Amino acid sequence: MAKVTLKGLTKIYGKNTVVDHIELTVENGTLVSILGPSGCGKTTTLRMLAGFELPDDGEVLFDDEPVGNVPVNKRGIGMVFQSYALFPHMTVFQNVAYGLEQRKIPKQDIEPQVMEALRTVHMADFRDRKPSQLSGGQQQRVALARALVIKPRVLLLDESLSALDKKLRVEMQTELRRILEETHVTTFFVTHDQEEAMTLSDTIVVMHDGKIEQMGTPREVYEKPKNRFVADFLGKANFFEGIVTETGEGTVTIDTGNEKITIPADGAEAGEKVLYAVRPEKVKVFEKSEKPAGRTGIDGSADRFVYKGNITTCTVDSGSMSILSEMNSGDERKDAGRNAEVFVTWEPEDAIRLEE
Amino acid sequence: MNRKTGFFGKLLIVLVLLYLYVPIVVLMLLSFNESRYNSLPFKFTTHWYQELAADTELINSAKNSLLLAFLTGIVCMILATFFILGQRYLAKRTQGLFNSIVMMPMSIPWLIIGLSILLMIRFMGFSKSMFFVAMGHIVISLPYSLLVLRARVSSLDKSLEEMSASLGASPWTTFRRVTFPAIAPAMLAGGFLSFLISFDNFPISYFLMPNGIFTLPIEIQSSIKFGFTPEINAISTIIIGISLVCLTVVGLIMRSNLKAMLGGKD
Amino acid sequence: MKVNKKSAMTWPAMLMLLCFTLIPLLIMFETSFRSDETGTLTLENYKKFFTNFMYIKLTGSTLLMSLLVTVISLLIAYPLAYIMAKKLKGLKNVILVLTIIPFFTNQLVRVYSWLIFLQDGGILNRLFMSFGLAENGLGILYTRAAVVIGLTHAFFPYMVVTIYMALERMDDSLIEASMSLGASKWTTFKDVIFPISMPGVMSGVTIVFVPCLGSFVEPRILGGVNGTVIGTVIEDQFFQLYGWNFGAAIAFVLFALVLIFMGAFGALGRRWETE
Numbered sequence: 039m040a041k042v043t044l045k046g047l048t049k050i051y052g053k054n055t056v057v058d059h060i061e062l063t064v065e066n067g068t069l070v071s072i073l074g075p076s077g078c079g080k081t082t083t084l085r086m087l088a089g090f091e092l093p094d095d096g097e098v099l100f101d102d103e104p105v106g107n108v109p110v111n112k113r114g115i116g117m118v119f120q121s122y123a124l125f126p127h128m129t130v131f132q133n134v135a136y137g138l139e140q141r142k143i144p145k146q147d148i149e150p151q152v153m154e155a156l157r158t159v160h161m162a163d164f165r166d167r168k169p170s171q172l173s174g175g176q177q178q179r180v181a182l183a184r185a186l187v188i189k190p191r192v193l194l195l196d197e198s199l200s201a202l203d204k205k206l207r208v209e210m211q212t213e214l215r216r217i218l219e220e221t222h223v224t225t226f227f228v229t230h231d232q233e234e235a236m237t238l239s240d241t242i243v244v245m246h247d248g249k250i251e252q253m254g255t256p257r258e259v260y261e262k263p264k265n266r267f268v269a270d271f272l273g274k275a276n277f278f279e280g281i282v283t284e285t286g287e288g289t290v291t292i293d294t295g296n297e298k299i300t301i302p303a304d305g306a307e308a309g310e311k312v313l314y315a316v317r318p319e320k321v322k323v324f325e326k327s328e329k330p331a332g333r334t335g336i337d338g339s340a341d342r343f344v345y346k347g348n349i350t351t352c353t354v355d356s357g358s359m360s361i362l363s364e365m366n367s368g369d370e371r372k373d374a375g376r377n378a379e380v381f382v383t384w385e386p387e388d389a390i391r392l393e394e
Numbered sequence: 395m396n397r398k399t400g401f402f403g404k405l406l407i408v409l410v411l412l413y414l415y416v417p418i419v420v421l422m423l424l425s426f427n428e429s430r431y432n433s434l435p436f437k438f439t440t441h442w443y444q445e446l447a448a449d450t451e452l453i454n455s456a457k458n459s460l461l462l463a464f465l466t467g468i469v470c471m472i473l474a475t476f477f478i479l480g481q482r483y484l485a486k487r488t489q490g491l492f493n494s495i496v497m498m499p500m501s502i503p504w505l506i507i508g509l510s511i512l513l514m515i516r517f518m519g520f521s522k523s524m525f526f527v528a529m530g531h532i533v534i535s536l537p538y539s540l541l542v543l544r545a546r547v548s549s550l551d552k553s554l555e556e557m558s559a560s561l562g563a564s565p566w567t568t569f570r571r572v573t574f575p576a577i578a579p580a581m582l583a584g585g586f587l588s589f590l591i592s593f594d595n596f597p598i599s600y601f602l603m604p605n606g607i608f609t610l611p612i613e614i615q616s617s618i619k620f621g622f623t624p625e626i627n628a629i630s631t632i633i634i635g636i637s638l639v640c641l642t643v644v645g646l647i648m649r650s651n652l653k654a655m656l657g658g659k660d
Numbered sequence: 661m662k663v664n665k666k667s668a669m670t671w672p673a674m675l676m677l678l679c680f681t682l683i684p685l686l687i688m689f690e691t692s693f694r695s696d697e698t699g700t701l702t703l704e705n706y707k708k709f710f711t712n713f714m715y716i717k718l719t720g721s722t723l724l725m726s727l728l729v730t731v732i733s734l735l736i737a738y739p740l741a742y743i744m745a746k747k748l749k750g751l752k753n754v755i756l757v758l759t760i761i762p763f764f765t766n767q768l769v770r771v772y773s774w775l776i777f778l779q780d781g782g783i784l785n786r787l788f789m790s791f792g793l794a795e796n797g798l799g800i801l802y803t804r805a806a807v808v809i810g811l812t813h814a815f816f817p818y819m820v821v822t823i824y825m826a827l828e829r830m831d832d833s834l835i836e837a838s839m840s841l842g843a844s845k846w847t848t849f850k851d852v853i854f855p856i857s858m859p860g861v862m863s864g865v866t867i868v869f870v871p872c873l874g875s876f877v878e879p880r881i882l883g884g885v886n887g888t889v890i891g892t893v894i895e896d897q898f899f900q901l902y903g904w905n906f907g908a909a910i911a912f913v914l915f916a917l918v919l920i921f922m923g924a925f926g927a928l929g930r931r932w933e934t935e
Contacts, residue, residue: 123833137841185840477673479666481670510685510911514684615881618775626772
């Protein structure tokens with residue numbers, strides 16, 4: 039268990055800078071998700087943490103000690119691979135015992151530790167099976183037990199849940215969270231699934247083009263995204279961009295280049311170039327006849343209302359842009375029908391001002 | 395992981411390639427050397443090739459070898475295709491048994507297979523003939539064709555055929571339109587491998603060929619036995635040349651199937 | 661039990677094997693129990709073999725030779741296959757093809773090329789002599805060493821292919837997983853890479869060991885009088901001495917040896933795999 043620091047960590051392949059001077063400090067026992075689209079450098083970052091790749095610049099520190107010269111097998115990491123990488127010729131027990139054997143732990147001490155690790159992941163009954171006789175979820179648990187039994191200083195999970203089906207994945211997320219809270223090990227979790235990152239982590243690091251775009255708690259990065267990429271990658275967002283021509287009481291008028299629109303928003307001054315994001319669940323849709331008096335908003339025609347179980351979505355076309363709204367299906371609402379004339383609005387504080 | 399090849403790795407590759415090629419290249423060069431006793435200095439000549447061209451016995455042996463190899467290649471291709479497709483419908487246990495039986499000749503020295511067929515011919519009171527030579531070549535080459543095909547067929551989805559059948563296609567149509575196109579490259583590669591094995595084979599032909607009829611390997615063996623003559627260098631060079639041309643052609647036809655040809659997954 | 665009619669497609673191949681491998685082997689087995697003089701059933705052929713020290717010695721040296729060739733092949737083929745599968749990128753197909761090409765050239769031709777290469781006055785000798793490394797020529801030709809060199813040359817490329825295929829199939833993250841669990845490179849090789857590539861190693865061993873044990877042309881050409889092996893003894897029985905039934909008995913002993921050793925290799929391989 040260790041505090042992990044990345045100092046100006048850089049990796050270059052040929053002409054591509056895959057990881058570009060990353061700075062990051064993670065306190066002991068934190069669960070960090072590195073989230074980003076494929077090719078953003080998240081896996082390379084993880085592999086440099088593990089020691090599989092050597093950084094071209096910068097360094098990795100565990101508890102403030104550089105580990106650049108420590109090879110993988112001495113670094114004290116535990117890793118769960120995307121493919122699980124269970125040794126096919128060994129039983130579940132042998133797989134989990136493997137790391138302990140490398141640490142020259144006496145034979146009589148190995149068995150209880152292995153069994154304890156297997157019990158933690160509820161796999162004790164499968165100790166003599168070969169990996170090929172296990173389901174994906176079970177293999178995943180064994181891989182986790184194998185990585186945890188060696189009491190690593192840092193645990194690394196590389197897209198470890200992505201091979202499972204949706205239901206199993208959600209189950210494993212909860213399991214993983216429980217196990218990691220119990221073991222209290224500093225964990226890096228690489229994923230491209232934002233929901234997974236939200237569920238699992240204390241801290242989310244959003245990466246894009248080898249750089250960290252934003253870092254914070256799940257709530258912070260979702261509710262206060264810094265820029266268009268983060269707002270777009272974590273959940274959905276409606277964007278409004280242009281030059282402010284006028285501001286009012288909780289309203290901002292923007293010249294988008296095509297037209298001037300007035301939206302509910304705060305925190306801008308005339309003449310500024312702005313970019314606002316509005317989460318679809320904050321967008322309220324009213325039928326034209328029920329339009330609340332005195333509210334600022336946008337008129338448009340609603341596409342069909344799509345019922346999706348817990349939520350109902352609707353895309354509103356204002357003529358020059360389309361605005362997505364997600365409403366709670368439980369709310370009492372009349373289906374306005376196809377191409378109904380509607381009015382959409384939101385609270386000024388729900389318009390998030392983004393950096394360019 | 396580290397993907398760099400170290401000094402010793404490179405050295406190994408170079409040494410292995412030298413080991414593989416130096417004797418062959420020396421032999422090819424000597425086929426153009428004037429000296430009857432492969433001695434130096436090197437003096438260029440095509441004399442030995444001209445001698446070859448006049449040697450009708452050698453040409454006949456070459457014809458025999460080619461004929462045998464073609465027959466073996468084609469029969470192995472057909473037998474292997476039938477077997478591989480059919481064995482999928484066997485019960486697990488029978489499947490294992492059948493498979494280990496057809497693969498048997500791979501783990502029996504060819505000397506023994508050749509001799510046992512010779513003994514059978516005598517036992518049954520037949521006389522040696524090209525027929526038995528061909529049969530011998532086929533059983534020893536078949537496992538190799540099967541290896542190549544198995545890699546392809548095991549990745550072939552049975553449900554494709556079932557779907558075709560469910561669409562109303564007759565078994566023959568299903569084979570022609572669905573199965574065949576999928577496995578054709580592997581069939582060809584398997585047949586080609588059998589062709590080469592037969593063309594190369596000495597032990598089986600040696601034991602079973604009727605007196606007075608030769609194949610190329612037998613001819614080569616007897617010339618070696620009766621002393622070095624650069625004519626063997628010449629014919630060896632020609633064989634190597636033809637093999638290389640065949641390999642290149644096949645390689646170009648099925649670039650992506652190179653691995654299948656070598657017996658692996660692709 | 662319901663049998664799918666389509667399984668009848670396996671019959672032609674099975675029939676071939678029955679007629680031209682299984683039945684001949686049975687006939688050979690029967691023949692080996694017949695006296696060469698009287699043609700009656702007897703154990704004298706086997707007695708003759710096992711009581712003559714020369715034959716036993718020859719069997720031993722043939723086995724030794726085959727094992728040596730197999731081990732040398734493995735020592736060359738494994739690192740080569742490993743480098744191709746796990747280290748090289750662009751060049752690997754080129755080198756793989758270069759390794760395979762000699763296999764497609766006539767085997768006798770390749771043996772013969774060694775004869776030319778190694779003979780007194782041949783290139784290698786001249787080379788060594790010109791550097792003052794050997795005064796009267798190397799004298800390698802017509803020794804056991806020449807036979808081993810030739811047989812290795814003849815069979816090891818196949819082993820490269822089988823091992824390469826096994827390693828190529830192997831997921832690289834298994835190696836990384838082993839390293840991440842604290843294993844050294846050597847332990848990773850010994851406990852993970854090698855056991856997982858075992859099927860490829862086993863077919864490679866079969867493909868080298870079996871033909872070596874049954875070889876007779878190569879030893880004769882490269883070994884001369886020192887090239888006597890079981891294979892040449894059997895050949896002589898059939899073509900020089902006309903002791904066919906005795907020859908059949910020796911062939912059967914050879915066959916049994918193949919079976920025993922393949923079984924032993926298999927057990928050894930499985931043991932390494934699971935330990």
